[in-house]
Amino acid sequence: MRVVDELIRLLGVENVKFDPEELEKYSHDETSGVEAQIPLAVVFPTSTEQVSMILRWANERRVPIVPRGAGTGLSAGAVPTKDSIVVSLERMNRIVEFDEENMTITVEPGVITGEIQKIAEEHGLFYAGDPASSESSSIGGNVAENAGGVKVIKYGPTSFHVLGLEVVLPTGEIVTFGGKTLKNVTGYDLVRLFVGSEGTLGIVTKIILRLVPKPKCAAVLLVPFRDIEDALLCVPKVLSQSGVLPASIEFMDKASSEMASRFLNESIPNPEAECHLIFELESTSKQSLTREYIELGEKLMQMKALEVYIADNRTQRMKIWRFRKAIAEGIIAFRPTHCMEDVVVPTANMPKLVVSAYDIARRFDLEVLNFGHVGDGNVHVTFLKPDGMSDDVWKRSLEKALEELYKITVQLEGNLTGEHGVGLKRKKYLSMFLQEKELALMRSIKRLFDPNNILNPGKIFPD
Amino acid sequence: MNFLVLVKQVPDTEKVKIDPISGTMVREGLDVTMNPLDSHALELAVSLKEKLNGSVTVLSMGPMNTIDVLRDAIALGADRAILLSDSALAGSDTWATSLALAKAIEKLNIAFDLMICGEKSTDGETGQVGIELATLLNLPVVTYVSELIELGSNFVLVKRSIEDAHEVWKAPLPACLCVLKSVAEPRLPTLAGKKTAMDAKIEIYDTESIGINREEVGLKGSPTRVVKVFNTKIARNCRIYADKDILEGIERVVGLIKAVRDGEAK
Ligand SMILES: Cc1cc2nc3c(=O)[nH]c(=O)nc-3n(C[C@@H](O)[C@H](O)[C@H](O)COP(=O)(O)OP(=O)(O)OC[C@H]3O[C@@H](n4cnc5c(N)ncnc54)[C@H](O)[C@@H]3O)c2cc1C
Ligand SMILES: Cc1cc2nc3c(=O)[nH]c(=O)nc-3n(C[C@H](O)[C@H](O)[C@H](O)COP(=O)(O)OP(=O)(O)OC[C@H]3O[C@@H](n4cnc5c(N)ncnc54)[C@H](O)[C@@H]3O)c2cc1C
Numbered sequence: 193m194r195v196v197d198e199l200i201r202l203l204g205v206e207n208v209k210f211d212p213e214e215l216e217k218y219s220h221d222e223t224s225g226v227e228a229q230i231p232l233a234v235v236f237p238t239s240t241e242q243v244s245m246i247l248r249w250a251n252e253r254r255v256p257i258v259p260r261g262a263g264t265g266l267s268a269g270a271v272p273t274k275d276s277i278v279v280s281l282e283r284m285n286r287i288v289e290f291d292e293e294n295m296t297i298t299v300e301p302g303v304i305t306g307e308i309q310k311i312a313e314e315h316g317l318f319y320a321g322d323p324a325s326s327e328s329s330s331i332g333g334n335v336a337e338n339a340g341g342v343k344v345i346k347y348g349p350t351s352f353h354v355l356g357l358e359v360v361l362p363t364g365e366i367v368t369f370g371g372k373t374l375k376n377v378t379g380y381d382l383v384r385l386f387v388g389s390e391g392t393l394g395i396v397t398k399i400i401l402r403l404v405p406k407p408k409c410a411a412v413l414l415v416p417f418r419d420i421e422d423a424l425l426c427v428p429k430v431l432s433q434s435g436v437l438p439a440s441i442e443f444m445d446k447a448s449s450e451m452a453s454r455f456l457n458e459s460i461p462n463p464e465a466e467c468h469l470i471f472e473l474e475s476t477s478k479q480s481l482t483r484e485y486i487e488l489g490e491k492l493m494q495m496k497a498l499e500v501y502i503a504d505n506r507t508q509r510m511k512i513w514r515f516r517k518a519i520a521e522g523i524i525a526f527r528p529t530h531c532m533e534d535v536v537v538p539t540a541n542m543p544k545l546v547v548s549a550y551d552i553a554r555r556f557d558l559e560v561l562n563f564g565h566v567g568d569g570n571v572h573v574t575f576l577k578p579d580g581m582s583d584d585v586w587k588r589s590l591e592k593a594l595e596e597l598y599k600i601t602v603q604l605e606g607n608l609t610g611e612h613g614v615g616l617k618r619k620k621y622l623s624m625f626l627q628e629k630e631l632a633l634m635r636s637i638k639r640l641f642d643p644n645n646i647l648n649p650g651k652i653f654p655d
Numbered sequence: 656m657n658f659l660v661l662v663k664q665v666p667d668t669e670k671v672k673i674d675p676i677s678g679t680m681v682r683e684g685l686d687v688t689m690n691p692l693d694s695h696a697l698e699l700a701v702s703l704k705e706k707l708n709g710s711v712t713v714l715s716m717g718p719m720n721t722i723d724v725l726r727d728a729i730a731l732g733a734d735r736a737i738l739l740s741d742s743a744l745a746g747s748d749t750w751a752t753s754l755a756l757a758k759a760i761e762k763l764n765i766a767f768d769l770m771i772c773g774e775k776s777t778d779g780e781t782g783q784v785g786i787e788l789a790t791l792l793n794l795p796v797v798t799y800v801s802e803l804i805e806l807g808s809n810f811v812l813v814k815r816s817i818e819d820a821h822e823v824w825k826a827p828l829p830a831c832l833c834v835l836k837s838v839a840e841p842r843l844p845t846l847a848g849k850k851t852a853m854d855a856k857i858e859i860y861d862t863e864s865i866g867i868n869r870e871e872v873g874l875k876g877s878p879t880r881v882v883k884v885f886n887t888k889i890a891r892n893c894r895i896y897a898d899k900d901i902l903e904g905i906e907r908v909v910g911l912i913k914a915v916r917d918g919e920a921k
Contacts, residue, residue: 409686414843461843478723482853489846501843505688505727506667508843 195255196233199277202245207283209234218278221265224530225590226616231258231272236283240358240366240397246279247395248364250646257362257647259391261301261333264325266532267615269337269390273650279395281332287311288398295403296355296372301332301396308401318406320347323611324517332396338388340611342472342516345431345567346439347404349611351387358398359386362642372400385637390613391648393641407474410439411485411504412512415497416465420445422496423467424543427566430471431539434491436484440472441567442516445546448563452515455522460515462498469566470516472509519563520572529577531590535601536570536610548600549573555596556589557581570610573597598624614652622654656709656806658700659767660733661756661785662693664717664724665778673884689724692773694731696832698839700771701732703806710734712765716744716755722857730844730852737763741861746874749779753787755862755872760792762865769811770794770831782833789831796831797824803838 199208209215210233219228237243250257256276263270272278285302292315297308305319305326312319323329323341333339335357340349347353356370370376370383386393417423427441444452445467449460460468471488475481481504489500503509523530537545546562549571553560559576575593577586598608598621608618608625623631635653638645667688672681689697700711713728715721716739725736739759747755759765770792772785782798789796801821802814811830815822816837844852862869870876896904 458840482849486846486850486853489849493846500846502730502846502849503843505686506669507688507691507694511843 195253195277198249198253199233199235199246202249203235203237203242207236207238207242209236218260218263218280219272221263221268221270222524223266223268223271223615223617224524224528224532226268226271229272229274229276231276231278234260234278234280236280238283240360243279243284243360243395243397244364244366246277247360247362247647250277251363251644254644254646256649257395259332259336259395259648261330261336262304262328264329265333265337265613265615266534267337267390267609267613267617269613269615269648269651270333271616273648281330281395281397284332284397285330290315291372292317294372296400297403298356298398298400299331300398301330301335303331305329305331305334312403313406316406317403319353319401319403321350321353321401324520331399331401335387335396335399336389336391337611337613340565340568340570342440342442342513342565344565344570344611345441346437346474351384353402354383354387354399355402356400357383357386357396359394359396361394362644362647366397367394368398370400374402388613390615390651392638392651393647395647407439408476409478409481409504410472410474410509411481411502412509413469413471413473413485413489413492414461414501414503414512414515415469415471415492416462416499417467417469417497418465419496420467420546421543423469424546424566426469426492426495426497427542428540429495430488430491431567434488436473436488438471438488438567439474440470440565442470442564443566443571444468444470444516444519444563445561447559447561448519449515451522451526451561452518455518455525456514458514461501465498468515470512478504516563519561523561523574523576527576529586531575531594532612533573533575533594533597534570534609534612535573535597535606536568537601537604537606539567539569541604541606542566542569542571545600545604545606546571546573549597552593552596552600556593558586558589558593565610568610569606594621616651619650619652619654622652656703656707656769657767658704658709658711659760659765659770660693660697660700660711660713660728661770661772661788662697662713662715662724662728663690663773663776663779663784664688664715664721665690665776673886687720687724689727690773690776690778692775692777692836694841695836695839696771696773696834697728697731697733698841699803699834700769701842702839703769703803704732704734707806709768712737712767714756714759714765715739716747716752716759718745719859722859725857726852726855727844729855730848731842732848735858736855737765737858737860739860739865741863743862743867743869743873746877747872748877748879749781749783749787750878751872751876753784753791754876755865755867756784756788757791758867759860759865760788763860768828769806770829772831772833774799774833774835785831785833792831794829794831795826796833797826798833800832800834801837803832 218234219230260270260280281301284300288298308319322343323339334350564571664687666685711733712735713733714737775782800813801816805812
């Protein structure tokens with residue numbers, strides 16, 4: 193109990209939890225197939241100073257620290273290492289400042305992403321970061337993973353919205369990077385380095401986010417196709433030829449929409465279709481929006497869409513988005529033994545990747561479903577353990593299937609993970625995608641910030 | 656078989672905000688949309704029309720931006736859309752609203768076998784207009800309809816939901832139904848539907864063309880006076896059992912379950 197006693201002395205008993213039932217909740221995130229690990233204790237700092245105290249203490253005592261937001265991660269980034277202390281940022285959830293004139297909002301890391309979206313909208317502004325988990329994930333977790341989501345083609349991933357950070361380094365020092373300016377080339381861009389660093393370089397304690405004007409009106413198109421390749425071939429054409437940049441282009445195959453339908457207990461239009469695409473268009477007036485969706489809709493009909501459904505009010509838009517957002521939840525609820533991947537390829541190579549994913553699943557007798565952010569070439573190829581397959585066979589087949597999937601991804605000039613991160617889940621495949629020198633540089637950056645390797649050790653880098 | 660669906664325009668928002676001083680709804684900056692409950696009524700009518708042939712007419716009373724809502728109804732399969740709009744109608748309560756709508760139906764001689772209303776609007780939420788309208792038109796009316804079982808050539812058979820049971824009602828046609836969500840799940844409009852709606856003619860009438868006496872409607876014709884609007888605070892007596900008193904909590908819950916079961920046994 194020594195470590196725990198010291199933590200209690202440091203933070204007060206109300207900010208430390210160590211009873212086994214509580215610890216269990218912090219032993220995993222939402223990643224399937226990664227073994228849970230019970231930490232020694234979970235601490236709940238309420239201020240930057242407390243975070244600094246914890247890290248200084250841990251660095252001296254050489255105790256491993258695992259930062260944690262809301263625990264919705266899909267790469268096991270917040271899964272504790274052996275004998276570690278989890279630092280949960282959930283009580284650091286204040287809105288520090290809303291600066292309407294500069295269109296920024298400054299928040300603590302524990303704020304739930306959806307709350308930031310709501311506050312911005314109440315002021316006629318818009319926070320464009322929109323992971324499908326926005327109702328449950330924390331902004332600190334979004335920053336640490338450089339979360340993407342459904343609006344990346346138009347607005348970019350989380351890194352595009354982060355202007356400044358306050359960070360506590362593994363030594364306990366408190367530093368700030370960036371600020372409220374929209375551009376800044378005063379030295380290296382350490383903000384960008386920290387966004388996506390998966391809690392391995394420092395703990396983020398404050399975030400300055402950029403807001404943009406709220407789109408005046410939006411329409412969502414739900415577009416069923418008989419043939420998956422036809423659907424995917426549309427995407428690069430729409431992007432390069434239609435003259436409008438949709439805010440989203442999403443894809444869900446038949447198995448994915450069936451999963452969502454089951455989770456929501458609601459049927460999707462044209463359930464017989466092999467897949468559905470979803471487009472979101474934004475515009476400054478109803479008239480221009482109508483013109484744009486009719487133009488796009490007609491083009492899609494020419495490109496072999498079975499039908500084009502158009503939702504231009506909130507109720508209807510939400511009806512379509514609910515299907516897309518329920519897929520991952522459905523998988524987690526109904527098929528807990530699965531492997532959700534996050535490969536990303538240049539948009540035009542998408543059809544080849546998806547076709548290969550079905551082929552790989554067939555070869556190794558696995559079930560597969562494909563869904564994701566096709567507008568930016570990011571598909572969540574998800575292998576499911578078929579009923580009746582033994583755990584052993586599942587593990588072996590999955591391993592081979594993943595290797596094949598990654599080989600093809602490399603051939604298609606793609607990458608290992610587009611938004612979920614490496615964490616524990618994917619670290620052994622890192623060298624398939626990075627050159628030796630790249631990996632060596634990354635390791636030296638880690639050493640520079642965390643000489644004693646106390647912060648989220650064992651993540652990202654292959655053992 | 657001909658259908659008349661009553662649709663109201665409501666603000667397109669999740670949370671209705673009430674101005675604490677005037678006690679009226681904050682509508683500024685909000686888009687309008689079809690009362691979500693009315694879209695279930697419309698779906699019921701359109702799906703029945705597709706099966707039985709005939710036509711669907713939608714009728715609404717509201718400001719001019721209601722045109723957008725009526726176009727949406729056309730995109731979803733309505734054949735004819737009628738708007739009753741006039742500054743004299745502003746401030747109408749359920750009585751005045753029903754009176755104006757009833758006069759329009761009579762004057763325009765809208766033929767229908769079944770008139771379908773939503774359960775209630777999401778803003779006014781009184782759930783009165785359908786019933787008052789049926790009464791003024793001297794039609795049989797069934798409220799809280801959860802399912803349409805059968806539509807015959809001269810009758811309609813429906814399930815009506817009451818607190819903890821269902822009733823089955825048969826009404827002669829023409830009749831009025833005030834329907835719950837479960838009657839039909841609204842479809843999404845298609846591209847073709849949207850295009851039809853863009854060019855569709857929306858018929859617009861004012862009080863004069865319908866022959867409504869301006870004194871009978873609007874604020875003047877409304878016997879309802881909203882004296883005060885306020886948020887009711889629902890205070891629940893929530894007791895959390897944790898740590899030391901957890902066993903007491905478990906006992907209490909078990910006791911409650913037992914009490915319910917005993918009650919059911921009797
Ligand atoms: C905050 C507030 C203040 C108000 N102030 C006043 C006031 O000062 N004076 C006053 O007289 N009234 C006032 N009203 C009430 C009035 O505006 C009602 O909203 C209106 O009469 C319709 O009733 P309802 O919305 O309750 O519809 P409901 O009776 O709930 O609607 C049932 C169904 O009837 C049909 N229907 C309802 N309205 C229409 C319509 N316009 N066109 C076509 N079909 C329709 C739809 O099918 C609907 O689903 C106020 C309401 C609120 C919420
Ligand atoms: C149903 C569902 C849908 C999802 N959809 C998407 C999607 O569309 N797009 C997408 O990108 N992701 C998605 N995700 C994944 C996940 O929600 C994101 O990765 C999210 O950013 C994680 O945030 P979190 O607060 O839950 O972080 P956690 O899981 O708690 O932590 C994630 C990582 O961030 C680190 N971390 C957390 N807080 C801090 C901090 N303050 N400082 C430093 N490091 C920190 C942790 O150590 C860990 O490495 C989805 C997940 C689920 C369950």
